[in-house]
Amino acid sequence: MNKGLKRFVKGDLTVRGIALFYIGLLIILPVIAITTEAFKGGIPNLWKQITLPQALFSLKFTFIIALIMLVINIITGTATAWVLVRYDFPLKKTINALIDIPFAIPTVVTGMMLIVLCGPRSLIGDFFGKHGIEIIYNKPGIILALIFVTFPFVVRSVQPVLIEMERDMEEAAQTLGASKFKIFFHIVLPTIFPSVLTGAALSFSRALGEFGSIVIVAGNIPMKTQVASVYIYGEIESANIQSGLGTAVVLLLSSFIVLIFLNFIQRWSNKYGK
């Protein structure tokens, strides 16, 4: 082996070593720590923590709310991306830039904005309140907060695929007699579908862990409007780390499943290639 190559491999190894060490320290170690801590008392004990009525409710509640948000986000996000790519209108660039605002705003501020806008003392909140619908401190508020916080995910993952999608594929379908409706469902949707799923998975995973905006708008009533993250926070606050661990492990596992799912989509969409 010549000297230059030797030095290169050596240098390369060092870089790899540092990167692996860093990732290990930053990501793998905390994950191992919380997992071992959770399983320390044995699986039956962990299961007991998870199935405590309040813990179990918070988990179920979180998943249901996240799923509702997901359906809304998939539709509105895809539609927004479609409009931004396919149509021209005034202030298009500005509006396009505004999409990222939810990422930039601190989530606590998001919660406050919703309270000011739809809280009981606001015009909107007052109107709905008179009709018996409570937005803030109830489910609609939480869903609104989640929609706001996760809105950019679907838009930003679908947009580039739509831009890249060659129009001639749609034109080819046109020459073969396909109506606009059929073109959308047979050509456009299958093409953007992996990216819709990617955006959806990211926003779902984000919604499961959302804390800042929810803690403000949810009211956090156990067994009624308490989400998992707020439950964990409450348990830690009351020094019951052990009972919070069960819920935490479930959230962690869900994130892993989403991650694996994302990987799967990637491979699946790579099958058609470019």
Add this chain to the structure above:
Amino acid sequence: MSGIMVKNITKKFGDFVAVNNVSFDVREGELAALLGPSGSGKSTLLRVIAGLENPDMGQIFLTGKDVTPLRTQKRNVGFVFQHYALFKHMTVEKNIAFGLEIQKKDKKEIKQKVEELIDLVKLNGYNKHYPSQLSGGQRQRVALARALATEPKVLLLDEPFGSLDAKVRKNLAQWIRDLHSRVNVTSVFVTHDQNEAIEISDKIIVINRGKVEQIGNATDVYEHPKSKFVASFVGNVNVINANIKKNYIVITGTKEKIQFKEKTGINFQNIVLLIRPEDIIIKDNSTEDTVPCIINGIYYRGSFYEVDLKVGTNNVKSLVPKENFFKFEWQKGEKVYVRFRKFKIFEASEGHKKVHEMLKQLGYIE
């Protein structure tokens, strides 16, 4: 008439006139080439025929029917796109079946038709492949099979061989020629490659700047170009500036004269001679119809030699068959003589009617 009829089509994009009052027709079963440089409007014209663009003026007739108001979906044209436009998420057979499925044809019938087409385009065994797993030539054939599946009356191909390498391109072009005579569908293909147009089409429509320059078969367009553009775009051509003095053509920058066969007795300044390289004959000795020149360079081109010559101030190219070349063994820098076997005169036609008439009678201009 059946086939395709394009009548006074004009298409503008804003202020830019892409297609300017174009008319032509393609007879049933004919394979026509729309030949022109990029940006000449040929692709736009093809898209107007397919209904993918709406013309600002004019009409399109397909198989005798005015289809101008019809949407693309209702025109029953097969269209092959330059970059294939295959459905990436569908296998080869799904791609081909798409048009038939839209027509809600019977499943068995679809299956049979797809098999037939896969056989026709020689892609047996590739049924379950995705487009990304195919080579360029294979993709192009899938695109063709897909376009033919619905048995269109008219097949339109936009630069069908544009993104293929030279060898595949030549094979596929020839193959399309054969295929066309088998399926007998009226076809128009767009190309910027004159060789492609000459090799496989029955009719060539030369387009420049949105206008038709000439319509004719390959021989017409090559041997009898109607404009300077056609002469220089279709095939290689030498341009020589000259003047007509009495019975001679005097090449600018020399005292050399070429005698007309006939006595014309006219004078005319600033004409342009267009001469194909194969029509410049190199000779060892001077005769009445030759002009002297210097050999500037000799290049081996396989089946022939390309010889650069300097005639007066003009640089010209001559193509010399191998056997002639070996007979004389010319060297670079050698003084030789050339005879122009055939040439066209252009620009004399502009302005002077009498000269124009006379030259036309003598066959020097179209």
